[in-house]
Amino acid sequence: MSELRHDVVINRALLVNAALDSAAITVRGTVFHVFTESGDHDVTVLRDGRTVARLTVTVQAEGAPPQVNLDLAGLEVDADRSAQCTCQYAVREGGVMGFTVGQGIGRFAVVIDHTAGGGSRTVLDSRGQLPAGDLFAVTLITPGTYRAANLASQARLRITVAMPSRDEPYNPARPTLVRAGDHGFDPAEAHILAGQSIVLLAEAPARFLVELVEPAPAPHEA
Amino acid sequence: MMADLTIAVSEAVFAKTLEVVVANFAFNVSGKADYGAFNVAYDGRLFLKGGSLDLRDDGTIRLHELDARWDKLDFSLGVKLPKLSFGGGVVEVPLWSILLPGAGLFSGSPTVTFTVHLAALVKHELSLIGSPLIQHFEPGVTPIGKHCQDLHTALKIDDTKPQWRVFCDPQTIDFDLFDFADTAGDLFEQAFTVALDATLPHGLLHDLILAGIGSVADLLRTLLDIPDDVSEWLSDLFNVSLGVFNLILQFVADFFGKCLSFYQLDDPFPMFPKTKEETVELPAVTIPIQNLTATVNDVELVVTADIGGVS
Numbered sequence: 001m002s003e004l005r006h007d008v009v010i011n012r013a014l015l016v017n018a019a020l021d022s023a024a025i026t027v028r029g030t031v032f033h034v035f036t037e038s039g040d041h042d043v044t045v046l047r048d049g050r051t052v053a054r055l056t057v058t059v060q061a062e063g064a065p066p067q068v069n070l071d072l073a074g075l076e077v078d079a080d081r082s083a084q085c086t087c088q089y090a091v092r093e094g095g096v097m098g099f100t101v102g103q104g105i106g107r108f109a110v111v112i113d114h115t116a117g118g119g120s121r122t123v124l125d126s127r128g129q130l131p132a133g134d135l136f137a138v139t140l141i142t143p144g145t146y147r148a149a150n151l152a153s154q155a156r157l158r159i160t161v162a163m164p165s166r167d168e169p170y171n172p173a174r175p176t177l178v179r180a181g182d183h184g185f186d187p188a189e190a191h192i193l194a195g196q197s198i199v200l201l202a203e204a205p206a207r208f209l210v211e212l213v214e215p216a217p218a219p220h221e222a
Numbered sequence: 223m224m225a226d227l228t229i230a231v232s233e234a235v236f237a238k239t240l241e242v243v244v245a246n247f248a249f250n251v252s253g254k255a256d257y258g259a260f261n262v263a264y265d266g267r268l269f270l271k272g273g274s275l276d277l278r279d280d281g282t283i284r285l286h287e288l289d290a291r292w293d294k295l296d297f298s299l300g301v302k303l304p305k306l307s308f309g310g311g312v313v314e315v316p317l318w319s320i321l322l323p324g325a326g327l328f329s330g331s332p333t334v335t336f337t338v339h340l341a342a343l344v345k346h347e348l349s350l351i352g353s354p355l356i357q358h359f360e361p362g363v364t365p366i367g368k369h370c371q372d373l374h375t376a377l378k379i380d381d382t383k384p385q386w387r388v389f390c391d392p393q394t395i396d397f398d399l400f401d402f403a404d405t406a407g408d409l410f411e412q413a414f415t416v417a418l419d420a421t422l423p424h425g426l427l428h429d430l431i432l433a434g435i436g437s438v439a440d441l442l443r444t445l446l447d448i449p450d451d452v453s454e455w456l457s458d459l460f461n462v463s464l465g466v467f468n469l470i471l472q473f474v475a476d477f478f479g480k481c482l483s484f485y486q487l488d489d490p491f492p493m494f495p496k497t498k499e500e501t502v503e504l505p506a507v508t509i510p511i512q513n514l515t516a517t518v519n520d521v522e523l524v525v526t527a528d529i530g531g532v533s
Binding site: 002003004005006007008009010011013014015027028030032066067069071094095096098100102103135137139141142143163164166170171172173174175176177194195196197199201 | 303307308309310311312313314315317318320321322323324325326327328329330332333334335336337338339413417420421422423426427429430433434
């Protein structure tokens with residue numbers, strides 16, 4: 001009576017509940033770096049410790065977008081195809097670059113060096129701590145209780161992720177901001193719906209780790 | 223002035239011709255169209271059944287109650303799934319706002335294509351009224367399609383000779399529009415919704431997707447921009463958007479007006495074949511045919527012609 005064909009490939013990485021670490025950028029964990037100084041920046045992209053791309057970001061006072069989001073997995077694919085990455089970006093001074101991973105199970109890191117006067121200075125090595133002003137956004141899919149930790153200050157944050165109710169409108173694109181300062185997280189607890197994001201703002205150097213502590217019971221068990 | 227030649231073709235001959243026509247009529251039609259959010263393709267083969275033919279007093283020929291059925295009518299609908307993602311949105315931080323990229327649910331731009339076999343769900347009836355039309359056939363000059371050649375073989379029409387041919391030129395064609403019953407629309411929607419649902423991930427992601435979009439049926443209706451009645455949407459698609467209805471009308475008009483000859487007269491007409499008497503060979507005697515007319519009354523088709531100079 002009928003036939004079905006499809007080329008639907010599900011992004012299975014969404015269903016993996018591995019801990020989300022700002023030192024390892026993955027599908028559900030994005031690092032945002034704020035460029036506070038004008039001039040050229042060399043960006044090295046690493047996957048599992050191996051350099052997969054190098055690019056230059058020029059930070060300028062005017063004539064550049066305030067935000068650029070870069071899919072590191074896509075960058076790697078492009079680099080493979082062309083054998084070299086001719087990646088050059090421009091961001092407005094005080095602007096943001098988001099380092100994200102669209103697909104796959106790769107764990108990425110970025111190192112950003114500000115080059116000026118013949119020397120260079122590392123302004124971000126995501127494998128260590130994020131500098132103040134940078135952000136780490138995590139998208140949490142599985143309902144349950146999560147713990148976010150700032151390994152730099154040992155502060156902890158409890159995050160509750162609930163299934164959306166059928167009675168109210170659900171929009172996954174509703175992020176919740178949490179500040180991470182010297183004295184812990186603010187607010188001290190966060191509640192979101194499954195599929196939404198928590199954005200952790202480092203008000204002091206921070207390294208974030210978000211892990212599922214206890215999944216919510218399945219609906220039939222509740 | 224009396225015509226030199228008068229030939230009458232009875233209604234019984236027409237009826238016999240119609241039988242052969244019905245047995246040999248086949249219209250293959252296929253096409254596709256892209257409407258952005260979705261694309262469609264169809265592939266069908268139309269055939270005829272039954273029907274009768276009347277010669278009428280008003281000089282017309284009427285073919286009526288021919289059942290037009292589909293041997294196959296495969297309809298494929300490809301829906302491009304919308305971008306579904308988790309996370310994302312805008313977050314306000316001191317002095318600026320940041321746009322979070324969502325985590326996409328699918329790779330690339332996936333398409334779900336579903337083919338339904340509609341042949342059993344749609345039926346038509348064909349009737350037409352035509353007038354006799356005389357055309358001269360010149361082998362190698364008069365265009366003739368493959369389907370016509372096959373039909374001519376079945377009707378024993380010789381396409382190697384110059385001939386006068388009498389067609390039934392349709393003046394009106396009555397062909398039922400594609401009209402899908404409500405049950406067909408419901409079945410189609412239900413089948414596609416189930417198919418679309420099956421391509422989505424199961425478990426938690428499925429529940430979250432449904433929380434975002436309402437239901438797969440809602441998603442399908444939104445993507446296809448379907449109003450209340452799916453069967454009406456299907457009918458409009460075939461009749462208007464894809465223009466299948468017009469293609470059929472054109473084919474029927476060409477078939478009867480240019481392909482199906484009810485009577486043919488060789489031109490020049492062979493009066494006497496080539497003969498041999500003892501040692502003398504006598505060439506064939508042929509005569510050109512001119513000034514043909516064809517008229518219809520309720521009993522027969524009458525063809526008259528003048529005989530030209532003997533060659």
